[in-house]
Amino acid sequence: MKLLTVLVSLFLLQMTLGITPAFGGASKPVSLPKFSPHTPQGMEGGFWKVDNDFDPVLRLKNVLLNQPLSVTPILYFADGTEYHLPDVTLEPAGVTQVNIRIALQSVPANIQGHVSTYGMAGISYQWSWPAVIASIQNTDEIASLTITSSFRADIRKVHAGAAESQAHVTRGLWWLPTANADGYLVLENPSLSPRQVDVQFSDHNGNALATQRVSLPSHATTLISFSKAFGAVRGAETTGSVEIHYTGPEYGVIAYAGIEDDAVGYSASPIMIEDHLDPDRPVHQVTLSAPGLLLGNADPAMLFPSGTYFRPYAYLHNVSANPLQVTLSLVSPGSGEVPQTYSLGQVTLKAGQTSQFDFESRFDSAKPLPNGYGHLTATFNGHDGDLQMSTGSVDQSQSYVFEVNPSQQVDSASRTLCFWSMEGDNDSMITVWNYKAVAQDLVLTLYYSGGHYKIPIHLEARQSYNLDMMSLVRSRIPDPDGALIPSNVNSGSGILSGAGGETDKISVAIAASVFNVRNATCGGTCTTCNGATEFTMDPDSYAVLVSGTQQAQTQVTWNTGSVYTNPSGTSWSTASSSIATVSSVGTLTGQAAGQTGVSAILDDYPVFAENCSGDMAGGCPDEDIGSGGPATVQLPAYFFSPTAVSANGDCAPGQEGSFYNVSYYVADIFSARVSQAGMIPEELAPSDYTIGYEPFATPPTTDATGAFNDVPVGTCFGNVPPGTNACAQPFTVTYLLTIAPTVYLINTSTVRLDCALGQQLTVQGNPVPQNKTYTQGIIN
């Protein structure tokens, strides 16, 4: 699944850092560079409201498994005024909640005049990548209403400059399930500039019902009620769509929606999805899954009022410009080993049409709705994102509404379930459905303060697993490692992964919610897609000698903080194999002097999606990710001498002379330093006794910077008549360099003129600017 949003944002990050990997081919892999742990991070969005008896709670989840984070929550009032709340500390893998209604009781006097009954929120903290998932659940226990929303705007993008601006469209659907129900559209501007937003509400056929143009100051929130927007038309239409246009950075305007009927306690939070999909994405068979819909007679163990009966609902909206034929089915665990599939037939949706699916006609006394729960699927041939679906279950009183956000059936890596709760008389339900026709082994790890609890899950084809948290904790059954969830623990989070760990591919649909039977509220909780956040090469640049080798390695860092070195599937390449080649395990071999690029690519690798997966049109994203760096293949060519300093020779008593300690380093044909230890410089000085080139450096090999020293350079003279100078015949020294087993010819030669009272040393044969002449004392 290629998510344009991920690609674009990561490309921008890459451009920001000036990283230009040496990739070839038409499809450029995404770069995931490394950032400091002190990088400012933040997410903004969410929708809080305190009208009537709503009690909004901000929920934060730290996706890092081994690193605590200090997070500053910020509330923004409707006019954009910000109110910083005290910092909260998130334990590794921890969750925390901030009661917004209570926080609003401490608003400083200087901003009291800006306090509103609704607004948006933000969080700020420091880490290398976005590591905190945030959402808000507004609950009115008295009216049995729950409205949920998750933060979407990454401040690194939404607070970026004007260069990030482009046209965006956000789409969603609405419905009015009862005569008294009303809804509202929430528009927020998390960007730093005012935004103009165009909104169009459409009826079930896609015809415009109402349009509005809204100006939103930075961080302001506005709320458009359906009844006001629709005017007299309201009542005639019970479902339709909404489209929001603006220009700005990604998620420069965030839209949420709520539907409420406080007379019966009905509430729902239709998802508004900003389109970041590739316009050229292919047509293929797309299946959306909504697992864990409550069906029929309520499970007595869940303590619903006697006689509670759940019916599924589904609203379908064709976003595309073409008709869509959608095939629906319901899979129920059934009473036997094999899940039972109920074919629900086909519906045809015209372009732009929104329709409520008629479940009633599909079930009757001869074919009754199964009891318990089931998984709804909707399949069509089209593009990713062509169909939006809002679904769930509602009881006969319309008070118990269990929304289930559908997601596309796409393989993913592990998933993070951001929150579960058993606070007060809350309970949580987690449903995992294996939609594949093959068995899967999974592990659900539940994290809570002070520990974790593992649940191995084996799911046969199309089987599902349903977890009621309260029942689990009360069961006092230890996990395979002997862990028990302490009875005082009342909230936490989880990770669902393959049996092999977080990187395993899994093919499941997940739903998680926090519900309360007493006050008839239920809010879906966010699940995210785990994956890579950094992909780096170590080292990030290479310098090898012709025929020499250097080992490279890659590291991929996941959003959880796990680091994998040399992940399997890494493919290596160089831009020019005539200059350097690289093996399948990252061994770079110099072939000829020159400069090229080396790159490592992981194809179709899971990347972290910082938004809740339900807020995205496609499934969990995977991308071709790559890392690269320059590779210089060096051919040692000469010895460059940066300095020569006077030294004391070791002359016999009565002798005198002038001496240098000459420093050199090995340079290549491009005048770049050959930074390698262990190279052996050798010299051939004219002498009747030496046979050939001999090592001469002190010590005899280069250090890690390719440097070496020649000492003592000079001649001792004896019996020099007082008041005179004596000089030896000038002579030339030539050089070689041995890097076993290869011997390199060196262009450098030195000409020495040694005298009793001085000396001159000329380093020659190098590129002209690199030659040197050192003189000290008196030379004749």
Place this chain on the structure above:
Amino acid sequence: MIRSSPVVFGVFVWCALIAQLGVGLFAHAQSTSQALSPDPDSVVASLLDRILKRGETSQGTISMSRWVEPTAEDLSVIKRMGPSAIPPLDRSFSGNRSFQRFLVVRLLREIGGPEIVPSLRRALNPQVPNSVRVAALAALTATPDDLAIPLIKAYANDRDPLVAQRARDLLVSHYNVAVDQ
């Protein structure tokens, strides 16, 4: 100005040839002697003489010595002797030929090991020419790190700037040890 005289240069070449012949004869005699009595002192003495002689010439009455590297064959002799060569090399350190101390340190480095450390300590004495002292620092790289590093560190702030700089260079580039600036 001797350098400009072709006659003196001819004498120089002739002397060099004679010297080479002399060394050859000496080497032959030495090899026979070794077979009969491999006395470390005499082996070391003849080796030092053989090497130093290669750099010794004269121009008229003026004698000249320059440092000429030992050959691989020379070094193999000292390597074969191993630690048994250390005492005679130690005794040779007080000799009075040009570059003799430098050569002793150079040969000690070929032997390597903890046994050469006391000899190198002596070579690091501030009274010794700095060219010999920096060679001694370099020779410490052939000794165990736990012996070498503290000793090299002790010279990182030596009063002789060449010695101090080379000590710091070795600590950083050879041992990856940070040094105070």
